[in-house]
Amino acid sequence: MAEAIQARAAPRPVGRYPHARRAGGLxxxxxxxxxxPGTDSVPGNVLDAxxxxxxxxIVAQTHAVFANVRAVLEASGARWEDLVDVTVYLTDMAGDFxxxxxxxxxxxxxxxxAPCRTTLGIEALPTPIAIELKCVAAPKE
Incomplete structure (x- = not known):
């Protein structure tokens, strides 16, 4: 079984899965x-009554998601520069891309x-966020 990683400095997953999993060299x-990670709030969201x-x-959320990705990478012994592929999910492609x-x-x-990147416009994410990243890194041994 590939090694599962939980990062204390990143927000808790919203389901029963690890923050990351190492498989081979990836x-x-x-x-x-x-x-x-501390409050579970979403930066930049404006809520009604x-x-x-x-x-x-989207600027605040993008900076925050990058910080969370960096926290998971660091907990995994990887660096920002080790990212090789990123899939980006945006809930407002027209307004936010x-x-x-x-x-x-x-x-x-x-x-x-830069890592390779694919950006997808989607209708919704599991929590009230406007952006989510799915990443693959190749840490140096």
Missing amino acids: LFLSGIGPRD DGRVVAHD AVYNAVWSEYFPDPAT
Whole structure:
């Protein structure tokens, strides 16, 4: 069985699965969102009186999801630079893609060293978040 990893510095998974699993020379991260690890709140969400999300800040959520991915990588003995493939799920592709893409460029300024990336527009995620990342890393031995 491949090694399962739980990261104390990342938000708890919303189901019965590990934050990451090492298999061979690769590290597979489960879907990681922008929830705050300490409070479980979602940065940038604006809620109405009934607690429904009426607006979100994709910049805040993107920075938060990247911090959570970094926490899982570090708990796994990997580094940000070890990312080789990222699948991005956005709930508002039309409104958020360009802004998300600009934040991505801050973290990965050189396309030659950035991980491969696929971005999908989806209707919803399991919690009230606007972005989730599914990552694969190849840590150096």
